[in-house]
Amino acid sequence: MSELVTGEVFNRLPERYRNRARQIAARVAEIDAVLARAQPTAVGDAVLRLRSQLRPQPDIALTEVASEFRVACSDLPEWAISEAANDYLAGRVENHTGQFMPTCAEFARHARSIIRPFIAERASLKNEAERLLQRAEDEARRNRMELERADPKMKERIADLVSSVRAGAVKAHNGQPHQGITDDTRQKLDALRKPRPDQPSRLFETRVVKGAQVGVH
Template identity: 55%
Template sequence: MAELVPQDQFDKLPERYRRRAREIARRVSEIDALTKSCEPGDIGAVVLRMFRQFRDQPGIVHAEMAEAFREACCDLPGWSISEACNDFLAGRVENHTGQFMPTCAEFARRARAIMTPFLSERAALRTEASKLIERATDDHKRHLIEMERQDPAVRKRVAALAEAVTAGAARRQGLPHLGLNEAEQQRIDALKRPRQDVSKLEQTKIVKGRS
């Protein structure tokens, strides 16, 4: 827990954030256990499984190949290299013909890709844990602001400020953009000639052709 959230910060958190911190710590511990490095024998077992099914790469030296696989996969968990082996044997790896033994780089890349969702989840959880104290502080501030807004004295003071700001302001006119009063607008409207809608249907070729 202290690795994710320092104890002094954890003690300041509200209970619901403490509960979330415990959940994060528990899940991170599970992922850490999943990503624990395998034993050398685990690597040898999966290499032997593939060796029995695939053809050798041209010019391969078995001792050097085994050492290369151990170096490439020594930091990977046993379950991920086992799953990578299953993928190669089942033909689920793109750009692999299923004939020749995969190189150590191809195999390690596949095993690491299998681990990616767990590593991404752990990174996201660590980021969330680092921001718990910030989230708790923001929630506390929002709560104080909301409580202050509900205070009748504060509401009255805000209303008085709003009235003071708008006091003395010019009232909105009926025609603010034209700058005309109502009498002038009526005089202009009286001078407007109504538009006569003249149908042009009689001028079309179809109607002329009938006449």
């Protein structure tokens, strides 16, 4: 359990999620047992079975083949090695002629394809275990929000909030014509305006106008 869900996280989980954590731990333990590594003798037995019914690879001694198979299959369970040997002997392996012994790499690759569903399931369970606390917290948050929505007092507070927001919103234009400002308001605005002194025109000081005046004279 400690490898999948720590004690601290487990104690924070609701009971339903604790039960799921226990189920995950039990299933992962089963898969680990199924995938337990085989003894080297199991690999040697599979090589002997293959060698007795299939032609050996050219220029490769049997002792060398057995050693290479043990290294390539060192992390595989005994049952997968046996199933892989059965598939080769029965001609159930794609792209194998059924005449020569497979290489150690070919054999190990096929044996791993047999255990791939168990490895994928274990990875999926471990990923689920890592997310149990997040799922529990998300569910608790959703439940709390639903309870708040169902609370009449909360509904009243939400309605009041919506009303206050709408009251402070900019009112839409109703299509009525602009009424202008009153005379009293216009007088007040005029009183606030600062008088601006008249600025004499500098038009007659430009070279264009001066040149025209010279031409006239």
